[in-house]
Amino acid sequence: MIKKLKELQELAKQAAEPIKREKGKIHVVSHHDADGICAGSIIYKTLKKLGKDFDIEFVKQLEEPILKEISKKGANMFIFCDLGSGQLNNIKKYIPDRKVVVVDHHQLEEARWENLYLLNPYLVEVDGSEEISGSGVAYILSRELVGESGMVSLAIIGAVGDVQEKDGNLIGLNKILLEEARKSGKINVKKGLKLYGRKTRALHKAVEYHDNSHIHGVTGNESGAVQFLSSLGIPLTENGKWRTLSDLDEKEERRLTTALLLECENSAETNVLGNILTLPNGYEIGEFTTLLNACGRLEKPMAGLELCLGMRESTEEITREYRRKIAFYLRKIKNNKKIIIEKRNASYLIAKDMVDEAFIGTVISILLRSPEGKSILFGFANGGEGVKISARADKKLRDKINLGVLIKDSAEKLDGEGGGHMLAGGGKIPPGKEEAFIEIIDQLIDNNINEH
Numbered sequence: 001m002i003k004k005l006k007e008l009q010e011l012a013k014q015a016a017e018p019i020k021r022e023k024g025k026i027h028v029v030s031h032h033d034a035d036g037i038c039a040g041s042i043i044y045k046t047l048k049k050l051g052k053d054f055d056i057e058f059v060k061q062l063e064e065p066i067l068k069e070i071s072k073k074g075a076n077m078f079i080f081c082d083l084g085s086g087q088l089n090n091i092k093k094y095i096p097d098r099k100v101v102v103v104d105h106h107q108l109e110e111a112r113w114e115n116l117y118l119l120n121p122y123l124v125e126v127d128g129s130e131e132i133s134g135s136g137v138a139y140i141l142s143r144e145l146v147g148e149s150g151m152v153s154l155a156i157i158g159a160v161g162d163v164q165e166k167d168g169n170l171i172g173l174n175k176i177l178l179e180e181a182r183k184s185g186k187i188n189v190k191k192g193l194k195l196y197g198r199k200t201r202a203l204h205k206a207v208e209y210h211d212n213s214h215i216h217g218v219t220g221n222e223s224g225a226v227q228f229l230s231s232l233g234i235p236l237t238e239n240g241k242w243r244t245l246s247d248l249d250e251k252e253e254r255r256l257t258t259a260l261l262l263e264c265e266n267s268a269e270t271n272v273l274g275n276i277l278t279l280p281n282g283y284e285i286g287e288f289t290t291l292l293n294a295c296g297r298l299e300k301p302m303a304g305l306e307l308c309l310g311m312r313e314s315t316e317e318i319t320r321e322y323r324r325k326i327a328f329y330l331r332k333i334k335n336n337k338k339i340i341i342e343k344r345n346a347s348y349l350i351a352k353d354m355v356d357e358a359f360i361g362t363v364i365s366i367l368l369r370s371p372e373g374k375s376i377l378f379g380f381a382n383g384g385e386g387v388k389i390s391a392r393a394d395k396k397l398r399d400k401i402n403l404g405v406l407i408k409d410s411a412e413k414l415d416g417e418g419g420g421h422m423l424a425g426g427g428k429i430p431p432g433k434e435e436a437f438i439e440i441i442d443q444l445i446d447n448n449i450n451e452h
């Protein structure tokens, strides 16, 4: 793997050259999800350090109409981060005569031309789907341009944001970068409580929602959770504010851990404890990515960039707005039950324009946890060019189905595309094809579940 890192670093040298030389305006385009925001932040800080004249924007996707708009910018050079590899033909079509640097980890189209500089793990036979993220690649480039500048943690945040972990661990180049981050104190790795929301959720709420290990009368029960914590002598507030897990001192966290291990019905240690990656600012990496995704989905990617670069600490208003928006969609769905089609194994929510495509994944993740639902849930929302699909399955179906593969196979039959993992997947199909898709995939799920 060290050899692969060197090969990628070699490629980075070549991509760095035109950037170093560039005296004119540079326009940076990055993806608006957590990985893209991290990658964009790395490039932003790097270009600042180099004293370059540049602009940055974040986009949902690099579709043709968007690319056409971007091409109108009067820049000498374009840098695409965390996207672009799959749109090389279109980039060539719209920006043939200016310099283009693509810093990305997605599969590459074949197009090559004189003004194109590519930095992509697939060029050195590294799997960009799980061994390095867009921000990892951006970090490698940055190191070539300005040396070490303390941004290695952003490379890891991006990888976690893109769900590159395998059974909870980063692999390949991500693992090497994580080791670097750990050694330099940019990321703290320790065994700790797997309680979601270390810094962004009130402690009693985190305990209430802790669904990995069920505690009778506490899980899903707010006053039960409050009592549970009080009985451990852990105060819930401090200076009139709710405490979070990150506010607990070591003794308190240990007391809570022991109590959770003793009380939960499924007391396998792995449900309660795990490797926890935290940032120096107290955020757990997983929740930091949620925050960045929220910024992107709320169309405030620059707030995400400020978070990444430490130019902003407070996120309360973002978290609040995000939760409000999700609650609004959940209410709408509750009042429009007829948009849900129930089949034998799965439920299908055809939201059309009722739910913003950026929120459909989050919304179905929440609905999946509600007690009356089926254990597989699909959501469909109208998006840029077609219908966005998002699907989640309950943990109990692990190793029984592979949603990523099923969605890919079904969507491709309809000239769409898809992919993902065992229990979470997504895709895109042409407008109005929801029902045709449901017919195909429901049959596949039926076959799969009956096989097992």
Ligand SMILES: [Mn+2]
Residues within 6 Å of the ligand: 035, 036, 082, 105, 133, 134, 135, 162
């Ligand atoms: Mn990415």
